[in-house]
Amino acid sequence: MTDLSADLVQQKQRLREKLRFRRKHFAANLDGMAQLAAFRALPAPLSERLAGHAVVGAYVAWGDEPDILPMFAGVAEAGALALPHHAARIDAMDFRRWRPGEPLEKGPWSTQQPADHAALVTPDIIFCPLVGFDRKGGRIGQGGGHYDRYFAAHSGALRIGIGWSVQEIDATPRESTDIALDAILTEQEFILCGDRL
Ligand SMILES: Nc1nc2c(c(=O)[nH]1)N(C=O)[C@@H](CNc1ccc(C(=O)N[C@@H](CCC(=O)O)C(=O)O)cc1)CN2
């Protein structure tokens, strides 16, 4: 690792700690009505994409992440919802189909995931949880590089970041392996980045 990339990794780690703290306090102070209203409706450009039976990659909220599954109730009933899955910590992240009523299991990173025998699918559009973001589509995740590697291997899938508005920063330190988001959805706005949507 060069000194420059070591420095970027350190900068990102410091930002992650600060942003997780902000996210925790924001989520703890959201009142019940605000919780109910947040992330319940898809912005028009996204619902148009989903109408064509696109396979949607979402996630089961963990800790203070926004819960987005209610937004995809119809998609899930139609059998077009996929969730991240890890066979083991050393294995790459993939996506498995999941329908309401099917079991979820605790994965090797403690997140809830479909059973190991669930069908492997490739989402057309991926909603990924953020630790931090900027308006140009820069993203800070958990730090494992799992989404970065998945995005690199599946560059055709649309990438939508999900976060609370307080997770915004002016600019995220960018490593060569970072892949920009196409859009970001917060409880307040839908931010388009790039020209794929
Ligand atoms: N809800 C949700 N599901 C998800 C993710 C996520 O961030 N949120 N993932 C996103 O990749 C994948 C799971 N992978 C994860 C990898 C690392 C950590 C994490 O918090 N790591 C801690 C250290 C944990 C440890 O070493 O024990 C950290 O980086 O501080 C979380 C999830 C797939 N599913």
Ligand SMILES: Nc1ncnc2c1ncn2[C@@H]1O[C@H](COP(=O)(O)OP(=O)(O)OP(=O)(O)O)[C@@H](O)[C@H]1O
């Ligand atoms: N396409 C890739 N191929 C190989 N290594 C990668 C790739 N993408 C990321 N990495 C590695 O993963 C490390 C962590 O990446 P980064 O700090 O960007 O994580 P993150 O984006 O916060 O996490 P995630 O992608 O899981 O949400 C990077 O320093 C890099 O070494």
